[in-house]
Amino acid sequence: MSGPQSPQQPYRGGGQPYPQYGYGPYPYGPSPVPPSSRSVTAILAAVLSLLGGARAVLGSLALPLMQTDPDLDPSGFWGRVKLFLLVAVGFGVLLLVGGILMLMRKRISQVLLGIGGIGTLVSSIGLTIAMHNHFVRDYGGDNVSVNWDFTIFGIIGAAFNVAQLVLTFWPSTSRWLANKAAA
Numbered sequence: 001m002s003g004p005q006s007p008q009q010p011y012r013g014g015g016q017p018y019p020q021y022g023y024g025p026y027p028y029g030p031s032p033v034p035p036s037s038r039s040v041t042a043i044l045a046a047v048l049s050l051l052g053g054a055r056a057v058l059g060s061l062a063l064p065l066m067q068t069d070p071d072l073d074p075s076g077f078w079g080r081v082k083l084f085l086l087v088a089v090g091f092g093v094l095l096l097v098g099g100i101l102m103l104m105r106k107r108i109s110q111v112l113l114g115i116g117g118i119g120t121l122v123s124s125i126g127l128t129i130a131m132h133n134h135f136v137r138d139y140g141g142d143n144v145s146v147n148w149d150f151t152i153f154g155i156i157g158a159a160f161n162v163a164q165l166v167l168t169f170w171p172s173t174s175r176w177l178a179n180k181a182a183a
Contacts, residue, residue: 042102042176045167048160049099049113055157056092056120059085077134084127091119095164102168105180110168117165121158128154 063085094116101109167173 038172039176040172041167041170042105042173045113045164045170045173046099046102046109048164048167049095049102049116052120052157052161052164053092053095053097053099053116056088057096059092060089063089081127081131084123084130088120088123088127091116091123095120102177105177107177110174110177113164113168117161117168121161121165124154124157124161 063082094112098109098112098116101112
């Protein structure tokens with residue numbers, strides 16, 4: 001047979017046609033729907049980090065008021081407390097910058113919020129333990145009264161800090177930051 005060949009025609013017999021299965025890019029049915037990138041977790045993480053950063057930076061205003069007299073503080077404890085608070089202020093600045101960058105949808109904000117959040121959490125727990133040990137050692141274990149208001153505020157602050165860290169690294173926050181072009 002020379003010449004152009006016609007395309008093959010499908011079988012048009014009298015029997016039942018066999019079912020046709022669709023073939024898509026996904027091997028076992030339709031492709032999965034990607035999860036939505038909602039901004040709720042990212043905005044909450046940014047707001048909590050801005051509040052935590054503001055608390056740390058405003059807390060630095062107390063540093064000049066903490067005068068350490070070597071005669072009144074021979075162990076140098078309050079000098080170490082000032083150093084602890086300065087480190088916490090540095091982590092608070094990271095929280096402020098990271099919160100602003102989170103609202104601007106920058107990927108680096110997760111790193112800054114992670115470092116700042118973990119740093120402020122560890123420094124506040126360390127400072128609480130150090131102050132408790134200092135007062136127990138200097139004033140006796142039975143005579144130390146715990147100020148429950150301070151303890152409750154510390155627990156609330158730690159809960160905000162943990163919530164900020166969880167929301168910062170929640171998968172929808174990462175998707176929201178990655179889908180910057182879609183907004």
